[in-house]
Amino acid sequence: MSDQAGTTQGGFWTDATGERTVDRYSTLVNMVDDGIYQLDAEGRFVAVNDAIVSLTGYAREELLGKHASTVIDDEDVSRIQREIYQRFTDGDREGEPLEFTARMADGETIPCELELHLLVEDGTFQGTIGVVRDIADRKQTEQEFREHELELFRTLLNHSNDSVLVVDPETGRYLDVNDTACERRGYSREEFLDLTVMDLETEIPDQEAWRSFVEELRAEGQLTFDGHHRRKDGTTYPVEVNTSYVDLDKEYVLAIARDVTKRREYERYLEDAKSQLEAATEAGAVGTWEWHIPEDEMVVGTSFARTFGIEPEVASEGVPLDQFIEAIHEDDRKRVEVAIEEAVETCGDYEEEYRVWDADDNLRWVVARGHVECDDGEPVRFPGALTDITKRKRAELKLQQNNEQLETLFEVLPVGVVVAEADGQIIQANDIAHEIWGGDVFDAESVEEYEQYPVWDAESGERVQPDEMTLARVVNGEEVLDPDIYEIEAVDGERRVIRLEGMPVRDEHGEVTRGVATLTDITDRREAQRALEESERRYRTLVENFPNGAVGLFDDNLRYTAVGGQLFDRLDYDPEDRIGYRFTELHTPDLVEELEPHFRAALDGEASTFEIEYQGRYLHAHTLPVRDADDEVYAGMLVIRDVTERREYERMLEESNDRLEQFAYAASHDLQEPLRMVSSYLQLLERRYDDDLDEDGQEFLEFAVDGADRMREMIDGLLKYSRVETRGDPFETVSLDDVLTEVCDDLQVMIQESNAEITTEDLPRVEGDHGQLRQVFQNLLDNAIEYSGDDPPRIYIDAERDGDQWLVSVEDNGVGIDPEDTDRVFEVFQRLHARGEHAGTGIGLALVERIIERHGGDVWVESDPGQGSTFSFTLPVASDFET
Structure with missing residues (x-):
């Protein structure tokens, strides 16, 4: 085999003995589904079977002699080389299978598994033989299984009672959270994943604290600590947090937080109970005794002795029972003595609750428990324990008083109240509830028995079934805070409209024990509401048809709630387009700036009048407050009249x-x-x-x-009359006392000749034209002297304040004027007497009227023939006048 290792031909098969054997072996190799190959020491292909050719998409001739990196992903080449080197160094020719990514001729990749065998002869590396399997299907199956496991795991996490949070250790950002964490913190998952630990955790306020925590966690691997989690609304709750540092595809911080609110409350409860027990023990709330019956000696503990007002040193040596009996309250003493005698006679148990005077003459409640021990039927010892129950009894008395007060409150409440047990059994209803429904309706066994009493939904008119009514829903755990409005037929046959609200009463475990419902008779209120709605319909009809103008009703948000009037026929928008909008949204900034003070003033209870120009029209506007039956301002009104034609x-x-x-x-x-x-x-x-x-x-x-x-x-x-408007001086502050003095100087000769007497009070300062006002007084005094009759003239002048005006009066004792002529005297050239009787042009009083009108006032005369005349006129108060 080593002789073939360095060739590029098919020598892989020639190592077998016999040509036929080689052919059969070659055939066998090419028939297997796994890819088989041989590489030389440099990593070039020496031989490949058909499966390799089929797997890679290369022809056999294209692979032979090529380096293995041709069909192996770049990231895996160096890893496989390191593995070969490591095995060669360790002498391990087989080793565990390796996974790698094969790169095909068309550029696609396939996940594969490689069983690698090293070829080594005489300690020299000759190459490798490998078996390659396509594991794409297996990977797909594993991926689907992992996804299934992941979904199952997420489902389990979302049903966990603990908050599970996955955090990026670098940034502190939340990567994943379960449903419990979202529900407890008040965030959606999307909101949560936009936040960091520093945003929410009170114990880790900034990035530096987070880095320090991660370093400690990475070193320890796992940390457990107590802390607080912050909710979206800013509140916090106590938690116990277990954190782990996890290294999977990358590093994560996994935190599992348990809400320990109830546990903390229970711990506080135990701590409080422990403190109370310790305080009670220290205060001597529990004491013991042992009565040696034959010797009549009571040996008691320190707290027992103090409770009965006996010195502990004396009590430790033995004290007769009677001395303790004397400390018992006289109303309880006899009962306690009888109970002790009975226990002694029967050698039985003893338990009594009574009052006793302590050493400080304070009355305390105690409960004594003991058992008489007998020898051959004779009582010899009577041991027992005494417990101070003063606080409990006081609490019971206070509770009793509270219950009595609640019972009283229950009866005097201005609404009906009905109480039912959790099973629907009605246990109590106050007098008002009976009055509202009439008769003994609430004597029914349960809420289900109300089938016989007709009830309808006040809005829809549909019949309401007993199990749908307020009290039935309340005992089933529902809070009815949005009132139910029913129409009922009371026992007396009268139809009434009632409002019901209710709340379940729960025990410490959250279980409903009772339900409470309140009833309010709103029949009159509903009738009043209908009347108000009818009035409002009439009002809206008036608003919509308001002649030659417009009317708008606005609320305290300056929002129009009703708009109408014939003015809209001349404008380019519909009044309905105004309703529901704030006037600041509808008008230009300049108009808003002009209108807003008047709108605000109306809501503050003040009326105002002003004029505006809008869309080429002149409008006379009036804002005023709208008040309810209690005279409280609840809205404002804008009334507009089109005065374009008048202008x-x-x-x-x-x-x-x-x-x-x-x-x-x-x-x-x-x-x-x-x-x-x-x-x-x-x-x-x-x-x-x-x-x-x-x-x-x-x-x-x-x-x-x-x-x-x-x-x-x-x-x-x-000429003077025509010049009143055009030739007058600007208005200024004028002292009428000074004006009158000047006029009297001018008329001095006339006053002396007529023997006139002029009496005046202090006259005010007014806003006006000094010269014209001088003309007014001169004409009035001249007339008063001229028409004085046979008697010397007597003239009286005074003034009184009337709002922002002064009312000035000039009274004389002259010949008087027929009431039918009081208007004519102010007309130009009108005379009531012949020229031979009295001099004059008939223009003096007309000039007075013209001047007073220029000053924004009115002038009139009150007179009867022969009774004198009183000329009165109004003038504006001076701007610098101090009230």
Whole structure:
């Protein structure tokens, strides 16, 4: 064989003896399913059988003489060479089969298994013989089996009560978690796999801590520790964590975390119980006694003696029983004595619960247990133990008081309450529950017996079966926090609408022991709700048909809940497109900035009025609060009227007034010149021809002069009237006291001649035109003196605050005015008296009205003939006025 090792022909078969034997052996080799080959010492093919040719897809001539790496994956070539070298070094010619990847002529790869045999002669390596098997099917089967095992393993993990987490040791990122971990932490699997240990674990806050932990785990292989897991909502719970460092296809950290919440609670419970027991023992809560009956000596422990108010040193030497009996509460003493006597007579057991006064005169509850020992029927010893149960009794008394209070509360609650056992047995119902349903409905044996009492779903009107009702669901463990609304037919035949809620009562194991349901009669409320809905429908109808405007109702989130009105017929959107949206989402930022303060003010209970321009239209807007029956603001309302046409009319009216004022000014101004000429010529005639004129001529001349004078006065008055708006001064803070003083100075001669008396209170400061207000007072005082009648004028002036205005009154004792003429006196050139009776042009009060209107106020007169007159007008409060 060694002679053939270095050739490239089929010498592999010529080592056999006899040509026929070689042929048969060759045939046998080519018939087997496994591939067989021989390599020389350099790794070149010396011989291959048909299976190798079929497996690789190369012709035999293409393989012979080629290096084995032609058909072996690059990653496996060096590994097989190392294995050959190792076996040659160790003298192991066979060894375990090797797996490798064979590369085909078409570039495909196939997983194979190789049984390798080394050819060695005289310690020299001559080559190898190998048997190759295609293990693709086996690998596929193994892969499917592994996947099946993996799925089975994952199913088992997901049903585990422990959290299982697989973590990348380098980054700390979670690679896989089971369902238990997701449920306990509150994350979905996708959310979990986006997180790292540092995101969730309280004990490993950063990357440095994680690296330190991984290093320790890699060194130890496994670590167990207690910690806390953080849930998605930020809460934590205690866990016991077992971690392992696993090296499979790559390295992993495997953590199995067990929720030990209940165990920790139990440990705390045991610790508390232990502490309580130790405290009770230290406080002498448990004591012992032994009564030597023939000698009547009670030998007791320290805590026993202290409980009965006896010095421990005395009690240790023996004390008569009566001394202990005396410490027992007088109401319990006789009963205890009888029980002791009975135990002694029968040589039996003894157990009594009673009260005793201790050394500090505190009353304590104890329970004593013992047994009388007899000798030949004679009682000789009576040992026993005493336990202090004061705390328990106090707790029982407190519990009893609580139960009594609960019972009282049960009866005085403003709702009906029904309690049922877990089996459905109704055990209690308060008076209100009986009143709601009527009669003795709750005397039924169980909730299942309610078949006889009709119940309907208040919304759908469908009949509700007994096992579907609230109390039946509650005793089955359901929490009914979203109220059930039923319509019932009470025992008295009356239909009522009730609301039911319920909660199961569970024991420490989570088992339902009872169910509690509450009943509230909401019949009146439902009727009120229907009435409210009907009112709201009417309101919406009004809103939708609001004339020449729009109405919007908005909630405290500034969201429109109702919108309508005829204004939308002129706009390019539907009111329904507004409902459900915040006004900030519907309007431009500038309009939002203008509207929001008014909307907020309405929700704060304040009404406001303003004007806006929207889509080329002028709108007069009013916001106001909407209140409920308790006068609480629960919404706001926006009312809008389209004043576009009115604004246009006002503009036209203003232009007309401007033209009229210009005309009046021009006319009055232009009339001055011919009037002056007439007056001048009349005066010239009077000077030159006065002596030549007879009495009639002189009278005629006087009439002409007087007419010219009156015409000049009327023109002056008309000129002042036309200039009220255009020639007035800007408004400023004006002291009415100062104005009145100036007017009185101007009218001083008239006041003295008429013997007028003017009385005034302190007058306020107002916002106005000083000169025009002076004209107002001058005209009113002039009229009051002029029309005073036969008596000296008596004038009284005062003012009072009315919101943001002052109400000023000028009262006189003059001739008065017929009520039918109180409006006419403010018209231009209107006179109530002949000129011979009183002088004047009839324009003074019209000028007063015009000035007051310019100041945003009103003026009126209250009078009766012969009773004097009171002229009143309003003026705005000065901006710097302090309340």
